[in-house]
Amino acid sequence: MRHRSLLVVSIAVIGALTVSACGSRDDKKGGSDNAGSGTTVVIGVDAPLTGDLSALGLGIKNSVDLAVRNANTANEVPGVKFEIKALDDTAKPAPGQQNATQLVADKNVLGVVGPLNSSVAQSMQQIFNDANLVEVSPANTGVALSQGEKWASGTKVRPFKTYFRTATTDAVQGPFAARYLYNDAKKAKVFLIDDQKTYGAGLAATFKGEYTKLGGNIVGEEHVNPDDRDFSAIVTKVKSSGADAVYYGGEYPAAGPLSLQLKNAGVDIPLMGGDGVQSAEFIKLNPKSQGDLATAVGLSVEKLPSASKFISDYAAAGFKDPYETYGGYSYDSAWAIIQGVKAVVAANNGKLPGDARSKVVDAVQKVSFDGVTGKVSFDEFGDTTNKQLTVYKVQDGKWAVESSGTFTG
CATH class of the missing domain: 3.40.50.2300 (Response regulator)
Known part of the structure; x- marks a missing residue:
């Protein structure tokens, strides 16, 4: 959903990934460890975890956590264990910008789900784009984020190749x-x-x-x-x-x-x-x-046959807060990143390449799967094809x- 401040961030190119302790969870860690897995991939989460909009933010965080748990349990990407790193932006651009810088600096982060607010996204997009780090929002609806400031006059130009969303505009x-x-x-x-x-x-x-x-x-x-x-x-x-x-x-x-x-x-x-x-x-x-x-x-998650497993899994996971409006879209956003990582690993003989971040961006652009909210894929602007x-x-x-x-x- 919100002024863009441009921040130049220099980072080291991702090399071999090492296990890092990160993520904010409920009472237990997500999923089960992959047998013999030696690579940890972190999915960042940026959302308001405190404040007036925390109900929505906590639903986003928990739903990403659930996707990670399910991916680990199913060994979705052989040799890779997923974790989350959830940061609180309090629904404000300045903390969101700081969070983007922190996520970029963590070499294990290969994708970010969030933010909730369009104004926060504006403060983060350039940072992620400079670092070739994919960002998939389950909630942003501001049109200019993906189609440029002149979209209303018919001039649509994608400002950032790393920005995607599962919510329509x-x-x-x-x-x-x-x-x-x-x-x-x-x-x-x-x-x-x-x-x-x-x-x-x-x-x-x-x-x-x-x-x-x-x-x-x-x-x-x-x-x-x-x-x-x-x-x-x-x-x-x-x-x-x-x-x-x-x-x-x-x-x-x-x-x-x-x-x-x-x-x-x-x-x-x-x-x-x-x-x-x-x-x-x-x-x-x-x-x-x-x-x-x-x-x-989208359609009501509670009425979608494709969401029944998500709803039952969420209940079984014992999260303290409901998945709220964007739960299904958050799960699908995380799953799009997981599928992107899966494609990159499969194309590189079962290992992450040195330029994993940029390759994951390209892979997410091509993902297409049946998700919680229906068919998940992205158009040339990074917008969801689900209208x-x-x-x-x-x-x-x-x-x-x-x-x-x-x-x-």
Whole structure:
């Protein structure tokens, strides 16, 4: 999901890998050691492990950990043992940039899953690209990350060959939400609010473009600070606007209180957001969230036959925190890196080559497998080829599937 600071990082080319102790886990290490394995490959994880968005971050970390456990148990890459190294970015760009530098400096790291936030990704991309270290995000939806700053005008240029994602972009998510609100929910007047961050502002912009094209009326627009929790002034504006829905570009820590304050003021209209809202934490923050809406990338994991083993394995692993919105996509992101390593090792007589990082980047570009979330592969921009999305509605204290589909422009 968020300003890019460029940092030149020089690193030694990866040679033979040695075992290192790293990773942050729950109560036990992931998987079982490969018999006779002499090479350790580390998969880095960058996510908010503390703070307001930690529910999502911990789900990301745990799901990568599960992928590593399963790869080790199945001896997915003969001669290679996988570990994770999880670092906390607190959902902020500066710590994310520091984490990227730390991961690059660890010669055992051959891939990174994360981050959650697009603004954090912006601070990391150049560092990983300079080091030929592959990065696969399960959650970033900011379009410019993969298609360049001029994507909206039709000029699409991939800025970094090392950047991939298993989540679809806001170029799809925003318009998908707009079509649902206008065509299906019959909401002709929307008050638009965003949190001014890369993810939230971008999502709101793509929503607005499609919604107005369909004939919808934006009856008011406001911007908030993501740390704000008192929305009384905006509630008054929404109430007087005649809006029959609010669209919020941002995340659940602010969206929950905003929706609650609207309902408390008698503004009985749904608030709709994107995947940054579709979390159980939103409902905890807003006991009056019945009828609120959110889109999320892909189809509901709980309804996918391909996810049944992931769900049962996650439960059996005993993680303290749920896999949350991005669990399946995090598992698939890690598995894409594992499959990349597998291809590189197989092509080099069962061993990692000296230029393993750059070769893993090339291998991840070519991966194609049936994952937790469906078919996993990447297009020429490093974006997922899976363009499916789901609209969820809060019903009886839970997010329930309202509709699903594939967006076509």
